[in-house]
Amino acid sequence: xxxxxxxxxxxxxxxxxxxxxxxxxxxxxxxxxxxxxxxxxxxxxxxxxxxxxxxxxxxxxxxxxxxxxxxxxxxxxxxxxxxxxxxxxxxxxxxxxxxxxxxxxxxxxxxxxxxxxxxxxxxxxxxxxxxxxxxxxxxxxxxxxxxxxxxxxxxxxxxxxxxxxxxxxxxxxxxxxxxxxxxxxxxxxxxxxxxxxxxxxxxxxxxxxxxxxxxxxxxxxxxxxxxxxxxxxxxxxxxxxxxxxxxxxxxxxxxxxxxxxxxxxxxxxxxxxxxxxxxxxxxxxxxxxxxxxxxxxxxxxxxxxxxxxxxxxxxxxxxxxxxxxxxxxxxxxxxxxxxxxxxxxxxxxxxxxxxxxxxxxxxxxxxxxxxxxxxxxxxxxxxxxxxxxxxxxxxxxxxxxxxxxxxxxxxxxxxxxxxxxxxxxxxxxxxxxxxxxxxxxxxxxxxxxxxxxxxxxxxxxxxxxxxxxxxxxxxxxxxxxxxxxxxxxxxxxxxxxxxxxxxxxxxxxxxxxxxxxxxxxxxxxxxxxxxxxxxxxxxxxxxxxxxxxxxxxxxxxxxxxxxxxxxxxxxxxxxxxxxxxxxxxxxxxxxxxxxxxxxxxxxxxxxxxxxxxxxxxxxxxxxxxxxxxxxxxxxxxxxxxxxxxxxxxxxxxxxxxxxxxxxxxxxxxxxxxxxxxxxxxxxxxxxxxxxxxxxxxxxxxxxxxxxxxxxxxxxxxxxxxxxxxxxxxxxxxxxxxxxx
Amino acid sequence: xxxxxxxxxxxxxxxxxxxxxxxxxxxxxxxxxxxxxxxxxxxxxxxxxxxxxxxxxxxxxxxxxxxxxxxxxxxxxxxxxxxxxxxxxxxxxxxxxxxxxxxxxxxxxxxxxxxxxxxxxxxxxxxxxxxxxxxxxxxxxxxxxxxxxxxxxxxxxxxxxxxxxxxxxxxxxxxxxxxxxxxxxxxxx
Amino acid sequence: xxxxxxxxxxxxxxxxxxxxxxxxxxxxxxxxxxxxxxxxxxxxxxxxxxxxxxxxxx
Numbered sequence: 001x002x003x004x005x006x007x008x009x010x011x012x013x014x015x016x017x018x019x020x021x022x023x024x025x026x027x028x029x030x031x032x033x034x035x036x037x038x039x040x041x042x043x044x045x046x047x048x049x050x051x052x053x054x055x056x057x058x059x060x061x062x063x064x065x066x067x068x069x070x071x072x073x074x075x076x077x078x079x080x081x082x083x084x085x086x087x088x089x090x091x092x093x094x095x096x097x098x099x100x101x102x103x104x105x106x107x108x109x110x111x112x113x114x115x116x117x118x119x120x121x122x123x124x125x126x127x128x129x130x131x132x133x134x135x136x137x138x139x140x141x142x143x144x145x146x147x148x149x150x151x152x153x154x155x156x157x158x159x160x161x162x163x164x165x166x167x168x169x170x171x172x173x174x175x176x177x178x179x180x181x182x183x184x185x186x187x188x189x190x191x192x193x194x195x196x197x198x199x200x201x202x203x204x205x206x207x208x209x210x211x212x213x214x215x216x217x218x219x220x221x222x223x224x225x226x227x228x229x230x231x232x233x234x235x236x237x238x239x240x241x242x243x244x245x246x247x248x249x250x251x252x253x254x255x256x257x258x259x260x261x262x263x264x265x266x267x268x269x270x271x272x273x274x275x276x277x278x279x280x281x282x283x284x285x286x287x288x289x290x291x292x293x294x295x296x297x298x299x300x301x302x303x304x305x306x307x308x309x310x311x312x313x314x315x316x317x318x319x320x321x322x323x324x325x326x327x328x329x330x331x332x333x334x335x336x337x338x339x340x341x342x343x344x345x346x347x348x349x350x351x352x353x354x355x356x357x358x359x360x361x362x363x364x365x366x367x368x369x370x371x372x373x374x375x376x377x378x379x380x381x382x383x384x385x386x387x388x389x390x391x392x393x394x395x396x397x398x399x400x401x402x403x404x405x406x407x408x409x410x411x412x413x414x415x416x417x418x419x420x421x422x423x424x425x426x427x428x429x430x431x432x433x434x435x436x437x438x439x440x441x442x443x444x445x446x447x448x449x450x451x452x453x454x455x456x457x458x459x460x461x462x463x464x465x466x467x468x469x470x471x472x473x474x475x476x477x478x479x480x481x482x483x484x485x486x487x488x489x490x491x492x493x494x495x496x497x498x499x500x501x502x503x504x505x506x507x508x509x510x511x512x513x514x515x516x517x518x519x520x521x522x523x524x525x526x527x528x529x530x531x532x533x534x535x536x537x538x539x540x541x542x543x544x545x546x547x548x549x550x551x552x553x554x555x556x557x558x559x560x561x562x563x564x565x566x567x568x569x570x571x572x573x574x575x576x577x578x579x580x581x582x583x584x585x586x587x588x589x590x591x592x593x594x595x596x597x598x599x600x601x602x603x604x605x606x607x608x609x610x611x612x613x614x615x616x617x618x619x620x621x622x623x624x625x626x627x628x629x630x631x632x633x634x635x636x637x638x639x640x641x642x643x644x645x646x647x648x649x650x651x652x653x654x655x656x657x658x659x660x661x662x663x664x665x666x667x668x669x670x671x672x673x674x675x676x677x678x679x680x681x682x683x684x685x686x687x688x689x690x691x692x693x694x695x696x697x698x699x700x701x702x703x704x705x706x707x708x709x710x711x712x713x714x715x716x717x718x719x720x721x722x723x724x725x726x727x728x729x730x731x732x733x734x735x736x737x738x739x740x
Numbered sequence: 741x742x743x744x745x746x747x748x749x750x751x752x753x754x755x756x757x758x759x760x761x762x763x764x765x766x767x768x769x770x771x772x773x774x775x776x777x778x779x780x781x782x783x784x785x786x787x788x789x790x791x792x793x794x795x796x797x798x799x800x801x802x803x804x805x806x807x808x809x810x811x812x813x814x815x816x817x818x819x820x821x822x823x824x825x826x827x828x829x830x831x832x833x834x835x836x837x838x839x840x841x842x843x844x845x846x847x848x849x850x851x852x853x854x855x856x857x858x859x860x861x862x863x864x865x866x867x868x869x870x871x872x873x874x875x876x877x878x879x880x881x882x883x884x885x886x887x888x889x890x891x892x893x894x895x896x897x898x899x900x901x902x903x904x905x906x907x908x909x910x911x912x913x914x915x916x917x918x919x920x921x922x923x924x925x926x927x928x929x
Numbered sequence: 930x931x932x933x934x935x936x937x938x939x940x941x942x943x944x945x946x947x948x949x950x951x952x953x954x955x956x957x958x959x960x961x962x963x964x965x966x967x968x969x970x971x972x973x974x975x976x977x978x979x980x981x982x983x984x985x986x987x
Binding site for chain 1: 752753755756757758759761762763765766767768769772773775779784789790791792793825826827828829856859863864875876877878879880921922923924925926927
Binding site: 155160168181382413419422423447601648672677679703705706711714725 | 959
C-alpha cells in the first residue's frame with residue numbers, strides 16, 4: 001500500500017511538472033492507480049485522456065490515421081483512427097510502440113556539438129549557438145566560393161509529412177545549393193509505369209475485395225502493409241485465389257493458396273512466358289487493346305519470335321506446366337489483380353520486369369477494371385502546393401548555369417551519394433545538411449559515404465536519435481515527432497488524406513524542420529541582412545493551410561482544410577485507376593511499345609533483359625528486405641521492440657547450411673569485396689539454396705549494418721520521373737562462412 | 741459458474757505481425773520485459789511446407805487455473821465471466837504461479853518484484869468493448885469467444901502442435917489450424 | 930575435512946578460470962564494416978537527362 005501511495009504522489013508531481021519531468025520514469029506509470037476502485041493495479045493508460053488526430057508519417061504504404069491520447073500533457077497511448085476505412089482503427093506493431101519512441105531515454109533532447117566527428121564526445125549547446133555555427137559556416141562558404149553550392153542537402157523519407165518539404169525550402173532560401181536528388185525506394189517501377197500508362201496509379205486498395213484472382217508479385221504486405229491483408233482475405237472469402245510470386249517464402253507467401261519460388265530478378269521472363277501462352281490460346285482481350293493500347297502487335301510478334309514456355313521455365317526455375325496454369329487462371333478469371341512490389345524492381349532489369357507485368361495486365365484487359373489492375377502505387381493525392389518548399393532565392397544568388405542562361409541547383413544522385421559526394425568539384429561540397437534521412441545506415445556503401453564526410457567542414461543532422469549518421473555529424477539537432485507538430489499526410493497506396501494535429505509540447509528542445517528553417521533564417525539575416533528569404537514567423541497550422549489548393553480540396557470534398565480535424569478524408573478518385581481510359585502517355589494510350597523509353601536508352605518493348613548473375617567468388621545472392629519490426633532504421637531500436645526482436649539473423653537454406661557446416665544459431669560471416677557482416681544463422685527452407693536473407697534494421701547498441709556489403713549498382717530505370725535511376729539492392733552477391 | 745470468456749486464435753489468418761502483443765503493451769504502457777500476450781512462431785517442421793506460421797497466446801483464463809490454486813495469498817480470483825484476475829496489490833512476488841502455469845502467462849516483473857499477467861482487458865469487457873489485442877488485429881485472426889460452452893467452433897480445435905497439455909488447466913482458448921497452400925519450390929527435387 | 934574443503938576450493942578456482950578463458954575466447958558479436966579500406970565507390974555515368982529541379986524527393 002505504501003508503494004501505491006508513493007506512486008500516486010509521483011503521478012501528481014508529474015502532472016504539475018508537465019511533460020519534461022515525466023520522461024525518465026514514464027515506464028513506471030503502469031502500476032499507478034488512475035481512479036478509485038481499481039483495486040488490482042492494472043489501470044488503463046489512457047483513462048480520462050483527450051484525443052487528437054495524427055497520421056503516421058513514415059515511408060509506408062499504410063500511412064495510418066492515428067488517434068493520440070493525451071493527459072496532463074503526456075502522450076498516454078495511441079490507436080488507429082476508425083474513420084479511415086483502409087487502416088480500420090488499427091495500427092501495426094511499429095505504430096503501437098510510439099509512446100516509447102516519443103519518450104525513449106535515447107531520444108535527442110538538445111542541440112549538441114561533437115568534438116571530433118565519430119569521437120562520441122558530445123557537448124550540449126543552445127539552439128542559438130548551434131544556429132550561429134551553421135549560419136556562419138554558410139556565409140563563410142558563400143564568401144569563399146562565391147555561391148552556396150558547397151552546401152548540400154540530403155533529405156528523403158524519414159518523415160513524409162508535407163510540411164517537412166520545408167527543409168528543401170530552407171535550402172532554396174539561402175541560394176543555389178547541391179541536392180541529393182532521387183528516391184532509393186521505387187523509381188524503376190515508377191518509370192516503368194510512366195512509360196506504360198503515363199504515370200503510376202493503382203486502384204484503390206480497398207477495391208481488392210472485388211478481385212477474383214490476385215497475384216502478389218514480389219510484395220510482402222503481411223509485413224509491409226498489414227492493413228491490405230484484410231482486403232486480400234476478404235477477396236479470398238468471396239472465392240478469389242491468392243498467388244504469391246517471390247524468391248523467398250515470405251510471410252505473405254505463407255498465407256497464399258499458391259506460392260511460386262521464382263529465381264530472383266527473372267519476373268519479366270515469367271510475365272512474358274504467361275503472355276505467350278495467353279496469346280497462343282486466344283485469351284487476349286483484343287477489344288480492350290484496340291481501344292486502349294498501342295504497340296501490342298509488335299509485342300505479340302516479339303513473343304512469337306523470342307518467347308516460349310520452356311524458355312520462361314528455364315529462366316525462372318518454375319515448371320512450364322505451372323506457368324501455363326498460372327497464365328490460364330490469370331487470363332480467364334476476371335477481374336484479376338496484380339500487385340507489383342518494390343522488391344522486384346530493385347534489380348538491374350527491375351523496371352523492365354515491371355513493364356512486362358504491366359503488359360500482361362494490359363493484354364488481358366485487366367487495366368482500368370475494378371478488381372483488376374497492375375497495382376504499384378500512386379501520387380494522385382499528393383497534389384499539394386509544396387508552399388513550404390517553394391522559396392525565392394536571395395538577390396544575387398549564383399548557381400549552376402544552364403544552357404538557356406538561367407541558373408539551377410546542382411543535383412547529385414541520392415542513390416550513389418558517397419561516390420558522387422567524393423567526386424563533385426568546382427566547387428566541392430563542404431557542408432552537409434541531413435534531415436529525415438540516415439545515409440550512414442540506409443545507403444549502399446556507407447563506408448564510402450563516411451569517407452565523403454571526411455571532406456566536409458560541417459555536417460548537420462536533424463533526427464530523433466543518435467543514428468549512425470548523427471553519430472558522424474558535427475552538430476545534431478533534435479527533431480519533433482508527429483505528436484509534437486502540425487502536418488498533413490497522404491499515402492502512396494490508399495486514397496486517404498489526413499491532418500496531423502499537435503497533441504503534446506515538443507520533447508525538451510526538439511523542433512520541427514520548418515521551425516528550424518525559420519530560426520536559421522533569422523540568424524542568417526541578423527549576420528548578413530538579405531542572405532535568407534525563409535519566413536521567420538507563422539504557425540505550422542497556418543502553413544498546413546497553405547498546402548491546400550482548390551483541386552486538393554475538391555478531391556477531398558471539403559471547403560477548408562480545417563474540416564480534416566473532424567477526420568481524414570478519402571480522395572474522390574476513380575476506384576479503378578485508368579477506368580476513364582485517359583492514359584497520360586504521349587499517345588494517350590497504354591504504350592506497350594513505349595515512345596519515351598528509347599530516349600532513356602531503354603528498349604521500346606517490354607522485352608526480357610537478362611538478370612544479373614552471381615560472380616564465381618561470391619555465389620550467394622544476399623537479399624535484404626524490409627523487416628517486420630522496423631521501417632528502415634526506425635522502430636527496431638525501441639525498447640519494446642528490442643524485447644520481442646533482440647538481434648538480427650541471416651536466413652540460410654538447409655542445403656547451403658549443410659554444405660558450409662553451419663548449424664542453427666552459429667555465428668556466420670557474410671562478406672564480399674567491399675564489406676562484411678557477422679551475425680547468427682537461422683536455418684530455414686523459406687529461402688532458396690543460393691539466397692541468403694537478412695533484414696535491414698537499426699538495433700540498439702548492435703553494430704549491425706548490412707549495407708556495408710551492398711554496392712550502389714543502379715537499377716535500369718528512374719531517371720525520367722524521379723531524376724535518378726534506382727538501386728539494384730537485391731543484385732548483391734556475397735560469400736558466407738562459419739565463424740570458428 | 742456463469743459463462744466462460746475465451747480467445748479464438750485463427751492461425752490460418754494470423755500473419756505473425758506482433759500487432760496484438762504491442763497493442764497490449766500500448767494499452768497499459770506496460771513494463772518492457774513481461775509479455776502478457778506473446779506471439780510464438782511455429783516450428784517449420786510441423787507443417788507440410790516450410791512456412792512462417794504463428795500462434796498468439798496470452799493468459800488462457802483457464803477453467804481450472806493452476807495459478808489460482810497455488811497462490812498462497814489469494815491474489816487470484818475468477819470472475820463470473822471466467823476471467824482469471826490477478827490482484828497486483830496482494831501479490832507478494834513468490835512466483836509459485838509462474839511455475840504452476842503451463843503457458844507462462846503470469847510473469848515476474850523484476851522491477852516491481854511482483855507477478856503480472858493478462859487480465860483480458862476486464863475494464864473494456866465491462867464496458868462492452870473488445871480486448872486491446874483483439875481490437876488491434878489487422879486481419880481478424882484474434883477473436884473474443886463470448887461463451888466457450890456454447891461456442892460451436894466448426895473447424896476449430898482445442899490444441900495445436902507445441903501447445904502444452906490442455907488437461908491440466910482446461911485453457912479457454914480455441915484455434916483455427918493453419919491451412920497450407922501449394923508451394924512450387926526450386927529445391928523440391 | 931579442512932583439507933577436503935581447501936582442495937575443493939582449488940578445483941573450483943581452476944574450473945572458474947578455465948570457464949572464463951573459454952568464454953572470452955569465443956566472444957563473437959554482431960559486427961559490420963568495410964573489407965576494402967581503399968574503396969571509394971564507382972561513378973555510374975548514364976549520360977541521361979532527368980528532371981532538372983523543383984521535384985520533391987518522394
